[in-house]
Amino acid sequence: MEESENKRKLTNEVGAPVADNENAITAGPRGPVVMQDVWLLEKMAHFNREVIPERRMHAKGWGAYGNFTVTGDITKYTKAKVFKPGSQTEVFVRFSTVAGERGAADAERDIRGVACKFYTEEGNWDLVGNNTPTFFIRDVHNFSDLNRAVKRDPRTGMRSAQNNWDFWTLLPETFHQRTIVMSDRGIPATFRHMHFYGEHTFSFYNDKNERVWCKFHFHTQQGIKNLTDEEAAMICGKDRESHGRDLFEAIENKDFPRWTMYVQIMTEEQAKNHYENPFDITKIWRHKEFPLIEVGVLELNRNPENYFAEVEQSAFQPAHVVPGIGFSPDRFLQGRLFAYGDAQRYRLGVNHHLIPVNKAKCEVNDYHRDGAMRTDGNYGREVAYTPNSGDVWSAQPEVKEPPLDLEGAMYRFDPKDDPTDDNFRAGGDLYRIMTEDKKALLIENTARDIAPVTENVKYRHAVHCYLADTDYGERITKALGLDLEKVIELSKLDNSGLIKATT
Numbered sequence: 001m002e003e004s005e006n007k008r009k010l011t012n013e014v015g016a017p018v019a020d021n022e023n024a025i026t027a028g029p030r031g032p033v034v035m036q037d038v039w040l041l042e043k044m045a046h047f048n049r050e051v052i053p054e055r056r057m058h059a060k061g062w063g064a065y066g067n068f069t070v071t072g073d074i075t076k077y078t079k080a081k082v083f084k085p086g087s088q089t090e091v092f093v094r095f096s097t098v099a100g101e102r103g104a105a106d107a108e109r110d111i112r113g114v115a116c117k118f119y120t121e122e123g124n125w126d127l128v129g130n131n132t133p134t135f136f137i138r139d140v141h142n143f144s145d146l147n148r149a150v151k152r153d154p155r156t157g158m159r160s161a162q163n164n165w166d167f168w169t170l171l172p173e174t175f176h177q178r179t180i181v182m183s184d185r186g187i188p189a190t191f192r193h194m195h196f197y198g199e200h201t202f203s204f205y206n207d208k209n210e211r212v213w214c215k216f217h218f219h220t221q222q223g224i225k226n227l228t229d230e231e232a233a234m235i236c237g238k239d240r241e242s243h244g245r246d247l248f249e250a251i252e253n254k255d256f257p258r259w260t261m262y263v264q265i266m267t268e269e270q271a272k273n274h275y276e277n278p279f280d281i282t283k284i285w286r287h288k289e290f291p292l293i294e295v296g297v298l299e300l301n302r303n304p305e306n307y308f309a310e311v312e313q314s315a316f317q318p319a320h321v322v323p324g325i326g327f328s329p330d331r332f333l334q335g336r337l338f339a340y341g342d343a344q345r346y347r348l349g350v351n352h353h354l355i356p357v358n359k360a361k362c363e364v365n366d367y368h369r370d371g372a373m374r375t376d377g378n379y380g381r382e383v384a385y386t387p388n389s390g391d392v393w394s395a396q397p398e399v400k401e402p403p404l405d406l407e408g409a410m411y412r413f414d415p416k417d418d419p420t421d422d423n424f425r426a427g428g429d430l431y432r433i434m435t436e437d438k439k440a441l442l443i444e445n446t447a448r449d450i451a452p453v454t455e456n457v458k459y460r461h462a463v464h465c466y467l468a469d470t471d472y473g474e475r476i477t478k479a480l481g482l483d484l485e486k487v488i489e490l491s492k493l494d495n496s497g498l499i500k501a502t503t
């Protein structure tokens with residue numbers, strides 16, 4: 001049969017023609033279905049297995065392909081070929097909300113995830129970031145708890161402002177991120193109208209094997225646009241897919257969204273003498289001290305053909321770096337190096353790297369064999385062990401990273417014991433540079449969000465605001481109907497004293 005003729009004809013899962021796709025085979029015109037309707041059994045069994053686990057967080061997302069073009073020159077910092085001046089690399093990017101499940105509405109107050117896969121000639125580089133330059137917490141231990149606090153309550157099955165704010169305010173390092181999420185930027189109008197960031201400190205090393213520390217920033221070329229709570233509520237009532245639809249339609253209409261990539265660079269020497277821990281994800285590097293260096297442009301210009309195959313099955317791992325780009329001592333990043341691959345082996349299976357959207361575009365020779373759903377040739381007859389006398393696929397010592405000196409004892413260090421640790425400076429600075437209308441929105445949004453929460457937790461937040469900026473503290477105190485004298489008294493306590501007095 002001609003291929004085009006076959007295309008429009010229904011077959012079973014192994015290509016044989018299906019005679020009838022609507023009438024079950026029954027014993028008599030009014031009788032029961034018989035086992036012999038094997039096509040019916042196959043259809044039902046396949047359908048029952050079509051749902052795969054959603055991502056533990058960032059479950060709701062949308063993706064698109066595009067490219068990254070290098071316009072600047074950072075080769076003195078990194079030998080990564082993805083940064084070769086003038087070069088272009090294919091990318092796949094998945095945007096997401098964090099707390100909502102796969103069916104949640106897009107236009108919710110939440111941070112947005114932005115995961116970028118660069119299909120470089122030296123392997124895939126995944127930069128898995130968010131639309132905020134900082135994060136709530138900094139120790140991996142807190143990560144599952146953060147998600148339990150922002151996701152559903154075990155008793156009611158409902159989202160709980162009480163759990164959310166209780167957890168946040170018990171950890172003062174969440175303050176800067178709390179301020180961002182409650183600000184006008186807490187609900188971006190679309191994915192196209194927001195910046196995004198790698199957040200962590202990463203490293204670069206050049207062809208002389210000299211290391212610097214770096215941070216990644218992507219600035220939207222569409223301009224920043226946000227929604228008020230009222231606008232977002234209206235949109236969620238009408239369209240739960242507002243962000244996904246906007247991205248899809250913009251690309252279909254050839255209005256390709258673009259972001260300019262910048263990096264900040266800190267030398268190893270600067271890091272040693274920096275006034276706060278440069279590897280603490282809850283801290284930022286100030287632009288005045290570590291200016292943005294322009295690197296290139298990320299453009300999205302092609303929609304996926306199939307949501308499940310390409311977006312749902314996409315898998316990004318902070319562990320996936322390429323020569324010239326490395327990790328840092330950031331303890332939070334270290335935890336992520338394990339978490340993603342582990343989640344994906346569960347969510348998609350051990351061979352998820354063979355799914356086309358995840359597959360590297362360069363040659364892969366990893367000695368991995370077998371495993372569920374190994375659908376390629378499994379390296380055929382090639383030798384399966386190393387070292388081997390055939391010199392097959394030997395390691396490449398020339399890509400070794402420079403050694404990193406470490407200091408100190410092995411111990412459970414609490415960053416709060418570090419005298420340089422200031423959890424309120426960055427949030428206070430952010431408040432001080434806000435225009436009056438932005439400040440007013442921040443106060444209103446916070447008051448609305450925290451309204452259902454018990455008074456003790458409200459006091460904790462008000463005290464943190466007061467410690468960051470007296471005006472911020474006074475306005476929040478007033479908006480929450482609290483007693484300013486009490487806030488001022490509580491602000492004289494240390495963190496454990498404050499927790500004791502408000503628990």
Ligand code: HEM
Nearest residue numbers: 055058094113114115128129130140143199335336339343
């Ligand atoms: C120790 C801290 C963290 C842990 C353990 C963690 C863990 C995870 C896990 C298990 C997933 C689901 C992966 C999958 O099923 O494919 C995920 C998704 C994601 N995480 Fe994290 N995460 C952490 C911190 C962060 C931070 C700091 C950022 C942003 C800088 C971030 C951004 C994302 C994004 C964007 C996704 C969605 C990726 C996608 O679109 O497929 N996470 N995270």
